[in-house]
Amino acid sequence: MSRSVLIYGGGCIGAVVSFMISATIPARDLAIICRSNHEEVTRKGLTLHSTIWGKDLQISPMCFKTVEEAVERHRPEYDYVFITTKGQSKLDTNTEVVAPAISAQTAIVLMQNGIAIEAPWRERFPCNPIISAVLYLPVSQVEPSVFTHALHTEIQIGIYPSQCPEDDSRAEAACDELCAMLKRGGAAVTVEDDVQVARWKKILVNGSENPVCALTQLPDATFLQSSPLAIQRTRELMEEIAAIARAVGYPQIDQEVVEAQLSFITARPLPGVVPSMMADVKAKRPMEIEPLLGNLLMLAKESSTPSPRLQLVYALLKGLNLSYNS
Numbered sequence: 001m002s003r004s005v006l007i008y009g010g011g012c013i014g015a016v017v018s019f020m021i022s023a024t025i026p027a028r029d030l031a032i033i034c035r036s037n038h039e040e041v042t043r044k045g046l047t048l049h050s051t052i053w054g055k056d057l058q059i060s061p062m063c064f065k066t067v068e069e070a071v072e073r074h075r076p077e078y079d080y081v082f083i084t085t086k087g088q089s090k091l092d093t094n095t096e097v098v099a100p101a102i103s104a105q106t107a108i109v110l111m112q113n114g115i116a117i118e119a120p121w122r123e124r125f126p127c128n129p130i131i132s133a134v135l136y137l138p139v140s141q142v143e144p145s146v147f148t149h150a151l152h153t154e155i156q157i158g159i160y161p162s163q164c165p166e167d168d169s170r171a172e173a174a175c176d177e178l179c180a181m182l183k184r185g186g187a188a189v190t191v192e193d194d195v196q197v198a199r200w201k202k203i204l205v206n207g208s209e210n211p212v213c214a215l216t217q218l219p220d221a222t223f224l225q226s227s228p229l230a231i232q233r234t235r236e237l238m239e240e241i242a243a244i245a246r247a248v249g250y251p252q253i254d255q256e257v258v259e260a261q262l263s264f265i266t267a268r269p270l271p272g273v274v275p276s277m278m279a280d281v282k283a284k285r286p287m288e289i290e291p292l293l294g295n296l297l298m299l300a301k302e303s304s305t306p307s308p309r310l311q312l313v314y315a316l317l318k319g320l321n322l323s324y325n326s
């Protein structure tokens with residue numbers, strides 16, 4: 001029996017996930033919620049140009065403007081609901097917006113950046129399987145319904161919380177099924193015992209390189225080679241993040257991990273990658289400040305961990321965001 005899938009968010013991640021899932025799920029069972037690009041996706045479908053999977057890849061999911069419309073016109077409920085919009089703060093999520101599509105059996109897949117993003121979903125849907133995903137999928141939107149992808153296909157997934165009750169194996173089963181679907185679609189997927197470790201490793205980069213590139217308007221490799229201080233100052237931001245991780249119970253995020261993540265971005269050829277925050281500034285879109293920096297600072301405060309560099313970067317990003325979104 002084919003599964004039904006709803007993807008909430010028709011941007012970069014929603015587009016590439018639609019492609020991967022379409023290898024398993026027929027278009028009639030795959031729905032996507034698009035807002036600003038709803039008209040174009042409805043008319044043309046999605047087009048993906050990938051250096052790995054090929055060019056002119058066409059995906060034609062059922063496109064709707066709201067979750068309510070999808071529930072009324074497509075399916076009353078879905079087996080999987082993917083959240084692929086920008087990450088938000090711990091106090092501001094899309095839980096109520098997608099609630100009409102979620103039944104007691106729906107697995108919720110969080111494909112958003114940031115740290116400490118899952119708790120509001122568990123609170124709102126205490127009995128549903130929740131799968132958290134960490135993505136290394138560089139994707140850019142070049143037209144409303146056209147996207148480009150390059151370099152990486154890595155996805156790390158795991159259930160939240162990391163241990164499900166002994167009498168409820170649904171989360172693990174849903175996670176294994178999702179892994180198989182994504183692999184069939186071309187992703188390099190691993191199932192993590194504790195996906196929060198993977199989230200902390202990624203936030204080392206997303207909480208340092210991403211905001212710095214937004215502030216300087218330089219691709220990452222270009223910035224890191226711009227002065228003798230660039231790499232060291234980026235390292236210091238990563239070290240602050242690692243200290244927060246250890247303070248809240250993740251001793252795995254040590255100096256060796258910091259150096260590995262720093263090497264990952266410094267090894268890129270020039271000009272490097274345009275991170276999501278830099279792309280948002282160029283397009284004058286709101287940045288993901290809260291899930292990437294705001295939640296880090298909340299955890300730093302709760303654990304009494306010093307974070308002066310992160311506080312400075314956060315303040316600068318808030319000001320930059322206000323400069324074109326006021």
